[in-house]
Amino acid sequence: MRERGSSCVFLTSEMExxxxxxxxxxxxxxxxxxxWHYYGYGVDQQELIDREFKRIKGVTYLDHAGATLFxxxxxxxxxxxxxRNVYGNPHxxxxxxxxxxxxxxxxxxxxxxxxxTCPEEYSVIFTSGCTAALKLVADTFPWKAVSKxxxxxxxxxxxxxxxxxxxxxxxxxxxxxxxxxxxxxxxxARAKKPQTPTNGEGECSTPHLFCYPAQSNFSGRxxxxxxxxxxxxxxxxxxxxxxxxxxxxxxxxxxVGCSPLDLSQYPADFVPxxxxxxxxxxxxxxxxxxxxxxxxxxxKSYFGGGTAAAYLVEENYFVPKANVVSRFEDGTISFLDIxxxxxxxxxxxxxxxxxxxxxxxxxxxxxxxxIILSCLCHSNGKPxxxxxxxxxxxxxxxxxxxxxxxxxxxxxxxxxxxQVDKMASLFNIHIRTGCFCNTGACQHYLAISNxxxxxxxxxxxxxxxxxxxxxxxxxxxxxxxFGYMSSFEDCQNFLRFVVYCFVNKPLILDxxxxxxxxxxxxxxxxxxxxxxxxxxxxxxxxxxxxxxxxPERITTPSExxxxxxxxxxxxxxxxxxxxxxxxxxxxxxxxxxxPLGPQGLLYDRLWMVVNENGVCLSQKREPKLCLIRPIICxxxxxxxxxxxxxxxxxxxxxxxxxxxxLRTSQSKVCGDRVQTVDCGEEVSAWLTEFLGKPCRLIRxxxxxxxxxxxxxxxxCCPTALSLVNExxxxxxxxxxxxxxxxxxxxxxDSENExxxxxxEQLIQRFRANLVxxxxxxxxxxxxxxxxVGGTQFQVIGRCGRCQMIGxxxxxxxxxxxxxxxxxxxxxxxxxxxxxLAHQSARNSTAISxxxxxxxxxxxxxxxxxxx
Numbered sequence: 046m047r048e049r050g051s052s053c054v055f056l057t058s059e060m061e062x063x064x065x066x067x068x069x070x071x072x073x074x075x076x077x078x079x080x081w082h083y084y085g086y087g088v089d090q091q092e093l094i095d096r097e098f099k100r101i102k103g104v105t106y107l108d109h110a111g112a113t114l115f116x117x118x119x120x121x122x123x124x125x126x127x128x129r130n131v132y133g134n135p136h137x138x139x140x141x142x143x144x145x146x147x148x149x150x151x152x153x154x155x156x157x158x159x160x161x162t163c164p165e166e167y168s169v170i171f172t173s174g175c176t177a178a179l180k181l182v183a184d185t186f187p188w189k190a191v192s193k194x195x196x197x198x199x200x201x202x203x204x205x206x207x208x209x210x211x212x213x214x215x216x217x218x219x220x221x222x223x224x225x226x227x228x229x230x231x232x233x234a235r236a237k238k239p240q241t242p243t244n245g246e247g248e249c250s251t252p253h254l255f256c257y258p259a260q261s262n263f264s265g266r267x268x269x270x271x272x273x274x275x276x277x278x279x280x281x282x283x284x285x286x287x288x289x290x291x292x293x294x295x296x297x298x299x300x301v302g303c304s305p306l307d308l309s310q311y312p313a314d315f316v317p318x319x320x321x322x323x324x325x326x327x328x329x330x331x332x333x334x335x336x337x338x339x340x341x342x343x344x345k346s347y348f349g350g351g352t353a354a355a356y357l358v359e360e361n362y363f364v365p366k367a368n369v370v371s372r373f374e375d376g377t378i379s380f381l382d383i384x385x386x387x388x389x390x391x392x393x394x395x396x397x398x399x400x401x402x403x404x405x406x407x408x409x410x411x412x413x414x415x416i417i418l419s420c421l422c423h424s425n426g427k428p429x430x431x432x433x434x435x436x437x438x439x440x441x442x443x444x445x446x447x448x449x450x451x452x453x454x455x456x457x458x459x460x461x462x463x464q465v466d467k468m469a470s471l472f473n474i475h476i477r478t479g480c481f482c483n484t485g486a487c488q489h490y491l492a493i494s495n496x497x498x499x500x501x502x503x504x505x506x507x508x509x510x511x512x513x514x515x516x517x518x519x520x521x522x523x524x525x526x527f528g529y530m531s532s533f534e535d536c537q538n539f540l541r542f543v544v545y546c547f548v549n550k551p552l553i554l555d556x557x558x559x560x561x562x563x564x565x566x567x568x569x570x571x572x573x574x575x576x577x578x579x580x581x582x583x584x585x586x587x588x589x590x591x592x593x594x595x596p597e598r599i600t601t602p603s604e605x606x607x608x609x610x611x612x613x614x615x616x617x618x619x620x621x622x623x624x625x626x627x628x629x630x631x632x633x634x635x636x637x638x639x640p641l642g643p644q645g646l647l648y649d650r651l652w653m654v655v656n657e658n659g660v661c662l663s664q665k666r667e668p669k670l671c672l673i674r675p676i677i678c679x680x681x682x683x684x685x686x687x688x689x690x691x692x693x694x695x696x697x698x699x700x701x702x703x704x705x706x707l708r709t710s711q712s713k714v715c716g717d718r719v720q721t722v723d724c725g726e727e728v729s730a731w732l733t734e735f736l737g738k739p740c741r742l743i744r745x746x747x748x749x750x751x752x753x754x755x756x757x758x759x760x761c762c763p764t765a766l767s768l769v770n771e772x773x774x775x776x777x778x779x780x781x782x783x784x785x786x787x788x789x790x791x792x793x794d795s796e797n798e799x800x801x802x803x804x805e806q807l808i809q810r811f812r813a814n815l816v817x818x819x820x821x822x823x824x825x826x827x828x829x830x831x832x833v834g835g836t837q838f839q840v841i842g843r844c845g846r847c848q849m850i851g852x853x854x855x856x857x858x859x860x861x862x863x864x865x866x867x868x869x870x871x872x873x874x875x876x877x878x879x880x881l882a883h884q885s886a887r888n889s890t891a892i893s894x895x896x897x898x899x900x901x902x903x904x905x906x907x908x909x910x911x912x
Contacts, residue, residue, distance in 0.1 A: 067554050068544060071417055072537050080416060080563060081409035086397045090532045093396065098530055105474040105538040109407075109528030110262055110447055110481075113302055115325030116530070119392040123326075123385045126657060129738055132384065134377055136351050140666065145380050147713060151659040152386050153370075154711040154718060156332065159390065159400075160301075160316075162308040164718055168340060168369040170333045171378050175298040176209040178317030178333035181373065182294060183213040185343040187252050190221030195251050201225040201283045202256040203232075204485035205263065210256045210296055211485070225283055226485070232257075232272060235282035251289035252342060259300035263486035264434045265411070265447025265526070267300070270311040292339055298322055298331075302528065303407045303446045305400035314339035324389030327382040333373075340369045349375025387658045397529050405569070407446035407527040412438040414525065414536045415448050416562045421544065422553040423455040429548055431459075433490035433522055440568040446527040449490070451519055455549040461513030462521050468546050474539060479509060479521040491519055618901035620833055621779065622808065622816035627675040627684055628742070629653035629714075629768050630663045632854065633809065634675055638896035641836065641883055644765045645773035646814055646895075648677055648698065652684065652724070653768050654732060657739040659712050661768075664849050668857040669736055686731065694731040696724045700744055712743065715770045720749035753841070753882065764882045772841050772880035776825065777813040779804070781877065784822035788870040789862055801862070809854040810863065811846075813878055817901050823871075825879045827905050834899035838883055843876040850877075 070076060077084070084090070094101070097116035106114060133141030135149060153169040160167075172178045191197030200217040202210055204226050214224045255276045260267045273293045275281035284291045295313035297306055302322045316334040320327065335343075348356070348363055352372055356363040365372045397403050415438040421429040433449040452460040462478035469476050480487035487493060493501075497518070506512040506520050513520055525539060544552055624633040629650045640647045654662045654670060664670050676685040683695040700707065700722050708723040721743040723729075732740040745751075745768055753764040753772055764773060782804060789801045801807060808816055815833065819825070828840045846867060851859050868875050883893070 068552055072540060074533050077413050077533050077536070080413050081567065083405035083409050084533065085406060086402055094530060094532060097396065103473055105535050107525040107527070107535060107539060108475050108477045109302065109531065110299055110524065110526035111477050112321050112328070113323070113325045113528040114530060116392055116396060119324065119388050120326065122388040122392065126384065126388065127381060132380060135380055136377060144660065144666065147660045148387070148658045149378070149380055149383050150713050152383055154713070155387065155390050155659070158711055160306050160308045160334065165337070166312070167308060167334050167336055170335060170370055170373045171383060172331045172333055173329055174331035175296070175317045175319040178331050179209045179213065181333055182315050183216040185345045186254055187342050187344050188217055188220045188222045189251050195249060196288065198222045198251055199225055199253040199283065199287050201227055201253065203227050203229055203258065203268070204489065205229055205261050205266070205483065206256060206258055206485060207262055207296060207298070208482040208484065213256070227283055229268070232281050235285070236275070236280055237285050238280070249288035253284070253287060253289050253291045254294060255284060255291060256294040256296065258296040259306065260304065260445045261483070261486055262299040263481050263483040263524070264449045264490065265445035266435055267304070267443050267445055273311045273313045300445065304404045308334070312336055320386060320389065324386070324393065326389070327385050330379055330382045335369065337369060345372060347375065351376060384658065403529040404441060406529060407531060408441045408444070410527045410531055410533070410536055411444070411446040411448050412567065414540065416559065417540050418448070418450065418543065420555040420558045421548060422555055423549040424551050424553060425455055425549070426553055427455055427457050428453060429543065437562060437565065439565055442568070447524060448526070449522055449524045451522045452543070452547050458517065459514065459519045460547060462519065462523050463511040463513040465523055465547070469542065472542050474542055477524045477526070478513070481524060482508070487521060491522060493518070493520070618817045618819050618903065620815060620895065620897055620899040620901055621818050623895055623897055624814055625649040625677070626812065627652055627677060628673065628686070629661065630670045631673040631675055632671055633812065634677060638894055641893040641895065644767040645769065645883070649814065650768045652742055652744045654740050655712060655743055659710055661712060661714060662740065664852045665847065667736060668852045668859060671852055671854045671857050673735070686728065688735055691731070691735060694728050696728050696742065700747060709746065710743065714768050717751055719751055719768060720746040722746055771844070772882055774815060774838065774881035774883070775813045775844055775878050776815040776817065776881055777808070777811050777878040778817055778819040778822070778825045780819040781822045781825070782808055785863055785867060785870060789866045792866065806855060807863065810850045810852070811878060815881070815895070825903070828879065828903040830904040832902040833895055836883065836893040836895065838881040841880040841882050844878040844880055846875045846877050
C-alpha cells in the first residue's frame with residue numbers, strides 16, 4: 046500500500062517485492078559518494094534541515110530555481126533586528142532615518158562584496174525584482190534609430206533567455222531598433238575579428254545591447270562568462286558584425302542561487318538579480334547591478350520622489366541627483382526588505398561557508414540524479430526519460446543544479462507533464478512543469494516549431510496552463526532544481542517516485558551508460574571566491590615604523606625659537622592634554638606623550654563598534670559607548686576594554702591578514718567606504734552583553750587608505766585618515782572652554798545650576814585630541830598653521846558640533862548643554878575647535894612624538910577664511 050504524504054516509507058515495501066536490487070544499490074549514499082565526493086558543509090545535512098527547515102519534514106522540495114527556501118534563523122534574526130531598532134524613511138534626516146540610510150548603504154556594500162566588486166566599479170539599484178531591473182534597462186538604454194549618419198542600435202539576445210529579457214523588444218520596436226535573436230552556437234561559431242573603419246569612416250558610437258543568461262533557467266546550462274569581454278571587444282557574434290559601442294546585460298537571476306559570480310573578472314554592464322532566488326526571503330525585491338561607466342549612458346525620463354536635485358512645478362525644469370542610485374530609485378525603497386538581506390547573507394555564510402561550497406554540493410546532487418535517471422529503462426529496454434540538456438553533467442562550469450526532462454512510456458511516447466506534476470503532488474514531491482517562461486529553450490529542446498506554438502494557442506494552450514500534450518506532442522517539460530539545503534534523500538525520494546509510478550516493470554538499468562558516466566571524472570572548478578583587498582594605497586611600512594616609539598624625541602624648540610613668531614603676535618600656548626580614542630565613540634585614553642602614526646595619533650580611532658548590520662554605532666545612537674574605557678597596553682601589544690562591573694576583554698593591537706579565520710567587511714564612516722577586519726566572537730559577546738544588543742568590534746584594515754576630503758585644497762598632499770569623521774586631529778583651546786563654561790553658568794536655569802563647574806568634564810564632551818592653554822577664546826578659529834613641539838600641522842577648518850556633545854561622558858546621560866549655550870554665545874554658529882592635518886604623516890619615515898608641555902606656535906593667516 047502507498048502512504049500519501051510520506052517521502053521515504055511509501056516505496057520501501059513495494060520496492061522490496063521486486064527484483065530491483067541494482068537500483069536499490071544505486072540509491073544508497075555510498076553509491077552517491079562514488080559519483081561525487083562533495084556533500085554538505087562540514088555538518089550533518091539532515092541536522093541542518095531539522096534545525097533550520099522543520100517545515101519541509103515529509104516534503105521533497107525540488108523547485109529551488111523557482112524560489113529557494115529561507116532558514117528559520119534568518120527570519121528570527123531579521124525579526125529581532127526590526128524589533129530592537131527603529132527604522133524610519135531614509136529620505137528624512139532624523140536619527141531613525143539616518144539609521145535606515147546607513148544600514149541600506151552597508152547592505153549595498155555587502156552585495157557588491159558578494160560579487161567581488163566595489164562601489165568604485167558598480168552601483169546597486171534596488172528594484173521590485175529581476176524583471177523590474179530588466180525593464181529599467183529597457184526604458185533607460187539610449188536606443189538609436191537608424192539614420193543617414195549612423196546605423197541604428199541593435200538589441201540582441203540569446204534564444205535561450207527568460208521572457209522578461211525577450212520582452213525588452215516591446216520597447217525597442219517602438220523606437221525603430223532592430224532585434225536580433227541569436228542561437229547559442231552562433232556566438233562563437235560566427236566570431237571574427239572586429240570591423241575596422243575604412244577610409245573616411247570615423248568612430249561609431251551607436252550603442253548596442255547584447256543579453257544572455259549566466260545560466261539557463263530551463264536546462265541549467267551555464268554560458269561562458271567570458272562572453273562579456275568577447276562582446277565588449279567585438280570579437281564574438283553579433284558584436285563583430287556591427288560597429289558601435291556594445292554593452293552586455295548578464296541575466297544572473299538563476300545563476301547566483303548556487304554559483305559564485307565574480308564581476309571583477311567578468312564586468313558585465315548590467316546584472317539583474319532577485320534575492321528570493323538566493324535567500325528565499327524577501328520576495329518582491331531585486332536589484333540591478335550597473336557598472337558605473339555604463340550608468341553614464343542611461344537616460345531616464347520619469348522622475349519620482351528622492352531622485353530630484355531640483356525641479357520646478359510651473360516650468361519643465363528638472364535636474365536629477367548626481368548619484369547613480371539616487372537617480373534611479375524612484376520613491377521610498379523597500380527598506381525593511383533590504384535590511385533583511387543582511388541576515389540573508391549572514392545566515393548563508395554561517396550555514397554553508399561560501400558560494401563555492403553551495404555550488405559543489407548542489408551540482409553533485411544534480412549530477413547524481415542525472416546519471417541515475419538517464420540510465421533507467423522500461424522492461425523492453427526503452428529509456429524512461431529524455432533529458433533536455435547539452436552536457437553529461439561532468440563540468441561544473443558548464444552545468445548548474447537543474448535537471449530538465451520529459452518522462453516517456455514504454456512505447457517511447459511522452460507522458461504529459463501535468464500528469465507527472467499531479468502524481469508528484471500525491472507524494473509531496475514539489476517540482477516545476479511547463480516552459481518556465483523560456484519559450485526559446487522550450488522550442489529548442491522539445492523541437493516545437495514556430496508554427497506549432499501558434500497551433501497550440503489555437504488549440505487552447507497558453508503559457509502556464511495544464512494542457513501538456515497537443516496532438517500527442519509535448520507543450521512543456523519537467524524541471525527539478527536543487528538548493529543549498531537539498532539532501533541526498535531528496536534525490537533518493539524523487540528517483541524512487543519515478544521508478545514506482547512511471548517504469549514498466551521489471552526495471553532495466555543501462556549498465557554500460559552507468560559505467561561510462563561513472564568512469565568519466567567530473568571537472569571541478571578551481572576558482573576561489575575570496576574577496577581580495579580593495580585599497581587605494583599601502584600603509585604597511587609606515588605602520589611598522591611607528592608601532593614601537595623610538596626613545597629619541599624630536600627636539601622641542603627653545604624659548605627663543607618659540608618667541609620668534611609668538612612674540613610678534615603676543616601669543617603663548619602650551620599643550621596641556623593629549624587624548625587618543627582607540628575605539629570610535631568610546632571613552633578617551635589620556636597620555637602624557639604619544640607618537641604620530643600615518644593616520645594621526647597612533648591607534649587613534651582604529652577600531653569602532655558596529656551593530657548587527659555593520660553600521661557604525663556612535664554616542665548619538667548609543668550613549669553608553671562613552672562608558673567603555675579602552676586601554677592601550679604596548680607591553681602586551683593588546684587593546685583592553687574596561688567597563689565598571691564587568692571583566693575586561695582584550696584584542697590584539699595588530700592584525701595579520703594571513704589569518705584565514707579573520708572576517709573582512711566593508712562599512713561606512715562619514716559617507717566614506719572603509720575596509721575593516723572583524724575582531725572576533727569574544728569581544729563581540731562582551732559588547733553585546735554590555736550594550737544589550739548584538740554588536741561587533743571591527744578594526745580598519747592595515748593596508749586600507751582613506752583620504753581626507755574635509756578642507757580639500759588646503760592640504761598640499763593627500764592626508765590618510767583612520768575611522769575619524771573628518772580629519773586626523775581635533776584641537777580645542779582651554780580659553781574657549783572657559784568662555785563657554787561661564788556662559789552656561791550665567792544662564793541660571795535648573796539644568797545648569799552647579800553642574801558645569803568642572804572644566805575637565807566639559808573638555809571631555811568635545812572629544813579633542815589636543816587641548817592647549819590660551820589667553821583668547823576662539824583665537825584658534827583664525828589660525829592657518831601651528832607647530833606643536835617640533836611637529837608642524839595645518840589647520841583644515843573648524844569643527845561643526847552636533848547633539849553628541851550633549852552626552853555626559855561620565856554618566857552617559859543626555860543634556861541640552863553645552864550645545865544650546867554654544868549656539869547662543871557664537872551667534873548661531875555651532876563650531877568649536879579646529880581640525881588639523883599632519884602634512885608629512887603619510888610619507889615621512891621620521892617618528893614625531895607629542896608631549897604634554899610642548900609649546901604651541903600658531904600662525905595667523907593674513908587673509909583668514911571665515912568658515
